Amino acid sequence: MSELHHYDVAIAGGGLVGASAALALARAGLRVVLFERRYCGAQASGVNYGGVRCQGRPAEQLPLAMRAREVWRRLPESIGIDGEFVVSGHLRLARSEADLAGLAEYAHMAAEHGLHLELIAGRAFRTRYPWLGSAAIGGSLCETDGHANPRLVSPAFAQAARRAGADVLELTPLDDVTYDGARFQLSANGRRFSADWLINAAGAWANTIAQRFGDAVPMQPIYPNMWVTEPLPQFITHNLGVYGGGIYARQVARGNCIIGGGRGYGDGQYAQPSSDTTRTVMRDACALLPMLREALLIRSWSGVEGCTPDHNPIIGASHRVPRLLHAFGFSGGGFLLAPGVGEVLAELVVSGATATPLAAFDVDRFVPAAASLPSITSS
Amino acid sequence: MTDAARIVIVGAGPAGVRAAETLVAAGLRPLVLDEQSRCGGQIYRQPAAGAGFERSKRTLYGFEAAKAHALHSTMEALLPHIGYQADTLVWDCEARNGQGGRLVALHDAREQNVPFSHLILATGATDRVLPIPGWTLPGVYTLGGAQTALKTQGCAIGSQIVFAGTGPLLYLVAYQYAKAGARVAAVLDTSPLAAQARALPKLARQPATLAKGVYYVGWLQAHGVRIERNVTLERVHGERSVTSLAWRRADAGNGDEAIVETIRCDALALGFGLRPETQLADIAGCRFRFDDTTQCWLPERDAAGRSSIAGIYLAGDGAGIAGADAAELAGRRAALAVLEDLQCEATPDAHHEETASLERAMKRIAVFRSGLEAAFPPPFGRAASWPDDTIVCRCEQIDAGTLRRCVRAGEAKEINRLKALTRVGMGRCQGRMCGEAALALIADETDCSMQTVGRLRAQAPVKPIPLAAALGDDALAAIPEHARDE
């Protein structure tokens, strides 16, 4: 009979959410084990666009976003590296008067949450941003937003969790997980584990676990497409997005421009960029940033991201199984939020509650109100 | 069945041309796409047409003149029977689960989609390079590059040139330069003569090729060109360009006793054999396997050249280094496989004898090639000796010390993770010039084999493309509503 290892908390998924939860819990003195089937931070957490932004999020995400932003501020103390986090500001571009009106309305709402935005248009806008194409007539600037390097940040959280005492097991897919009425029983790589708490942070694959406990949500995989140019002289001063969505772009210190937009292809497990999307976005990028007409594209990629119908994540407790917490489905907006989510999850474990409002992220919100699903006590 | 067939060949070198020839002989009309302006690949590369280049094929190709001429003439004769588009960069391949697919290409600054039902990838090779301190200085070129300068431009890469590295190309290019009147300061081979002697039985399987190799070495010696073997390359010196190369004997002991000799030169031609251009096969989704002989990852193929994806075939150096003769055979064999798979022939065994003969010939060459690898082993194992300040990734300026620190900190023991954390392989060349060195470094630091430290994944575009190329295309759709992210 193989040895059984017991932990306070088991975490499924070594992306940024799982790793930041592991770090926060280990720092709170709990025994944590994290299972990652490949390498930590190699999936969506590692290949996303790298935007660290509060602006543009719906009202219900802002409290969590503002909290997460605080974690980003303390990044070097927390994980030992700066992750190339640059507080560049986020400029959300308007292409029409209607867009400008929309931005003004959003700024009003955001101010109520403590997020201060500056609206710029007309001549002041053109003077300040001569490098933007003429289709952009104005924008909303959030000075506290920025961008960072996901390839560095996500694995660094996992390393920090290890240093804090968590058992972070890479190349260790979870074979089985059940709830026996008192504890979670897990098996992976021929070893058995038990834990009082289970955190489901398995990203685009989290439904596999959620389903086992009757908590499946209507989440679909999406494959956001990304590109990088050769290093260019510095000219893009903010992390850029477009009101209403489209392409987004940022320039890193080394000079490369990272551009995102549209969709690649995938099969739920792996993602590939699309050459059709590449051409569309190349054209759009040249229109948005005319200097890119003189640049070379050197690489494209995509990743698998879980997307929910309302584009809000799933964060919070299962209503069926005690001490089961879900945190997945970030629908493309998880990079800023994840470090905050880790802290929130730790709070839920340690004290059973959190001051950060999570109602909008309830795991059951897609279940029709009339139906009630049978609870599952073991599977 | 054949009227629906759309056969596309990528590459107009020896493999691509012979594949096209075979298909035309069977009544088909393939489309041949090539990145260069004229056919011939690298070994039979031709100077620009209509520019007044005068040298004969004998001068350009030496002993290979007849083969070069035959290949060029074949292509010439094929032109009315094939589609042919030169100056075409195929930068992506979307294969549809064995149901054909499409190539994505750039030609004349415009984007193109090229659908195929059957695809023959004959994408050739580049020099295999390993770094030495100072190798990013102006004046350092690959052996293949040095050869190209002479062959297609009538230029030597410098006025006083050292040829260094290992492999048959080392002696061939030095010979070609000396014959052309360039000043060859020295030929420095990192392999010991004993390795070549031990490999003789295998090398003797291709006696004509072996004889040529022996001839080049003999000629160089007879003409007073200095040849040193069992060399360790120390450093390329110079402020703004090459001024000298420092080297020592590999077995000269360690540290202070080793005598470092410095050879004055203003150019260095450097190379350690060849590496295949497998990016399109990778992007198309072909399975790869690790080849022990050449210590590199190759796309899987059967004896006929079929890849792991139905309808995609691989021929020539682009699927595994075997030389020009093997490439011609492989091109023909792959095309015959296409015909077999199309059930084109009146009888299924129409070419049975020939395919068997082709496969036997390729097997003999494979034995010879394994002899070459043994005779001229690229010094991957010397990765430990590269000083920390040696630039490994030329594009991103990443040095060996950076890579070692990352591996030693336990952060990466696999190439894709090392790339994500250090940026090695993220530059314009996408790992062509640094990939093998990075693998060798990880293998050395972790005391593991090259095979276990992973495989660098190709990503589209396989070579950089100008963003401006998308501007002329009005037919591009907008990003769909549901895919508009902020």
Next chain:
Amino acid sequence: MLGTPDRQADACHPCDPQFVRVAETRRASVSFFLDGREAQALVGDTVLTAVLLQQRFVRHSEFNDEPRAGFCLIGACQDCWLHTEAGERIRACSTPIVAGMRLVTRARASGMNCDGDRAAAPGDGTAWSGER
């Protein structure tokens, strides 16, 4: 004086040509512009050849501003990309020189003669420097 071998080797100057013509010199001449000054090449030369017959670099590394002069010559290493004055991107080893081409190997086209000093920092003098 460049009499002694020592002096000869150590005096490698960025404005000396890197490449040396050893054959095919009877082709027609073509003139082009390199960093603002007129230069001559022969029809059939690649941009790389044309430039390296004038000097020992075609560009500078973005990361430490050190000179580069191409490497593989077959379009694989991507180390020879330069700009035209109009902003077009050119891979020098695989692009034929064309009469009147205006090439830039320094960030700012300089009309002065080459004196081997470091290139202007990337971004200087362009219209798109934007804000810091």
